[in-house]
Amino acid sequence: xxxxxxxxxxxxxxxxxxxxxxxxxxxxxxxxxxxxxxxxxxxxxxxxxxxxxxxxxxxxxxxxxxxxxxxxxxxxxxxxxxxxxxxxxxxxxxxxxxxxxxxxxxxxxxxxxxxxxxxxxxxxxxxxxxxxxxxxxxxxxxxxxxxxxxxxxxxxxxxxxxxxxxxxxxxxxxxxxxxxxxxxxxxxxxxxxxxxxxxxxxxxxxxxxxxxxxxxxxxxxxxxxxxxxxxxxxxxxxxxxxxxxxxxxxxxxxxxxxxxxxxxxxxxxxxxxxxxxxxxxxxxxxxxxxxxxxxxxxxxxxxxxxxxxxxxxxxxxxxxxxxxxxxxxxxxxxxxxxxxxxxxxxx
Numbered sequence: 001x002x003x004x005x006x007x008x009x010x011x012x013x014x015x016x017x018x019x020x021x022x023x024x025x026x027x028x029x030x031x032x033x034x035x036x037x038x039x040x041x042x043x044x045x046x047x048x049x050x051x052x053x054x055x056x057x058x059x060x061x062x063x064x065x066x067x068x069x070x071x072x073x074x075x076x077x078x079x080x081x082x083x084x085x086x087x088x089x090x091x092x093x094x095x096x097x098x099x100x101x102x103x104x105x106x107x108x109x110x111x112x113x114x115x116x117x118x119x120x121x122x123x124x125x126x127x128x129x130x131x132x133x134x135x136x137x138x139x140x141x142x143x144x145x146x147x148x149x150x151x152x153x154x155x156x157x158x159x160x161x162x163x164x165x166x167x168x169x170x171x172x173x174x175x176x177x178x179x180x181x182x183x184x185x186x187x188x189x190x191x192x193x194x195x196x197x198x199x200x201x202x203x204x205x206x207x208x209x210x211x212x213x214x215x216x217x218x219x220x221x222x223x224x225x226x227x228x229x230x231x232x233x234x235x236x237x238x239x240x241x242x243x244x245x246x247x248x249x250x251x252x253x254x255x256x257x258x259x260x261x262x263x264x265x266x267x268x269x270x271x272x273x274x275x276x277x278x279x280x281x282x283x284x285x286x287x288x289x290x291x292x293x294x295x296x297x298x299x300x301x302x303x304x305x306x307x308x309x310x311x312x313x314x315x316x317x318x319x320x321x322x323x324x325x326x327x328x329x330x331x332x333x334x335x336x337x338x339x340x341x342x343x344x345x346x347x
């Protein structure tokens with residue numbers, strides 16, 4: 001008899017491969033891993049792939065010192081790129097991610113059939129919460145409605161009781177993505193439950209106070225002052241803020257200070273911060289802010305090249321689209337969204 005952890009691994013793997021990716025017999029499914037990956041999850045994903053009549057390809061790569069383009073020196077880039085340009089599905093389960101590196105950019109650009117998902121080093125408890133227990137079609141309806149409302153506005157303003165008050169303008173030439181759990185068609189997929197916006201260049205101003213900030217390595221609260229789309233100062237405890245300034249400066253790349261994207265969190269199973277980024281980015285009623293590299297897919301025609309990418313999360317936000325409020329302290333409050341929200345949460 002399976003224990004609780006084994007049941008979660010099996011359920012997650014079968015839902016992901018069968019219901020979300022809809023893997024077909026004969027398809028090739030690449031899973032990239034490193035020493036920080038959970039082999040139990042990887043083995044279950046491979047088993048679920050085989051059960052569907054498809055062909056798993058598990059590729060172990062060195063654990064790089066830094067994510068994204070900064071890790072290129074540590075990976076066998078030519079061989080890895082060649083493989084990823086010829087698979088049907090790619091699940092990135094390595095703990096230091098290839099996301100936004102030249103390897104990733106080439107595979108996503110040249111492999112027109114690829115269905116990609118990043119889970120990084122998420123634990124099975126987190127993955128089970130994020131990927132199971134909700135109706136994909138109901139989530140799709142809610143996310144599409146929010147995305148349309150965002151695209152119809154000119155300015156987005158996000159506030160929180162923690163001191164966050166930041167705004168930016170919309171550029172309809174840039175990406176307005178959702179992830180609802182449907183990974184059956186070629187796409188750059190991440191965990192479900194958000195609307196992703198690439199702000200207009202040089203338009204973000206205000207202050208973001210993070211409840212969680214990737215790579216901060218501190219319990220101190222940190223905030224960014226934003227001026228014309230870039231971090232102008234890091235605020236918070238003296239030691240913590242100075243350390244994060246050093247982290248940013250270590251890249252010697254001015255684009256690491258620039259906003260990349262903003263995600264509005266709406267995963268019905270994620271209700272509190274856990275310190276696991278893939279989950280926290282999608283917290284219900286929260287907002288994620290990404291900095292650094294932006295793919296040309298999301299910011300055409302050239303993207304925003306940077307050596308890496310990092311994210312921070314603010315929970316329980318209020319969101320205003322021009323003068324129309326859609327979130328109030330973490331709760332969906334707009335009358336057109338409430339029925340969709342109630343249906344999703346009820347189911």
